[in-house]
Amino acid sequence: AQSVTQLDSQVPVFEEAPVELRCNYSSSVSVYLFWYVQYPNQGLQLLLKYLSGSTLVESINGFEAEFNKSQTSFHLRKPSVHISDTAEYFCAVSDLGNAGKSTFGDGTTLTVKP
C-alpha cells in the first residue's frame, strides 16, 4: 500500500523568502508524484507532476519539485514566495498501473507574511 507524509503541517515565511515544503512517500512499486494547491474555498488544482524523465519538474508560477527515488521524497521549493502563494499544498502519489488512484498527504499550509 502507498502512503504519503508531509512533514510540516504549517510553514510561515516572509514575502520574497525561499520556501521548501517536504513530502515523503512509501510504495513497493514505481510511482507518479504530484503536488496540488488549494486556495481558500476552492477545489484542488494540479501544480506540478512527475511521471517520467527529468527528476526536476517545474510549474508555471515558479515552483519546482525534485523526485529523489533513493530518499523516496518529492519536496516542493520556490526561491522567492509572494503573498498570493498563501494556500494549502498537498502531495500525492499514484502507483503505476493503479488506474489513476492517488493517495494524498494531509497537507501543508503555507502562509506568506508581508
Added chain:
Amino acid sequence: EAGVAQSPRYKIIEKRQSVAFWCNPISGHATLYWYQQILGQGPKLLIQFQNNGVVDDSQLPKDRFSAERLKGVDSTLKIQPAKLEDSAVYLCASSSGRAERVYEQYFGPGTRLTVT
C-alpha cells in the same frame, strides 16, 4: 473548457437525515472520483468510476454511502443516514482516462457538509 461542477456548495443537515451531492465532470473525462476531505486532512478516496463502472469502492462505507454514474457522465453521491463524523468537504474529480493522463485529476470546488 468548463471545469468540474458540483452542487450544492454548502449543506447543513441533522444527524440521521439523508443528503445527496451532484457532480458533472469535464466533458469527455471517462474517470470520476469522489473524495472525502475532513478538516485538517488530505482527501480520502471514497469511490472511483471508469465510465459507468466502479473501479474502486473499497473505502466507501457501504452501509450508509452510495454512489452512481448511470450514463457515464454525471454522478450522485448519497449519504443515508448521516452521522456527525460525516461532516467534511466532499470533492469530485475527473480525469481523461487516456494513458498517463488518467493520473492528472481535475477537482471541483467541493460540497461542504455539516451534520448537527
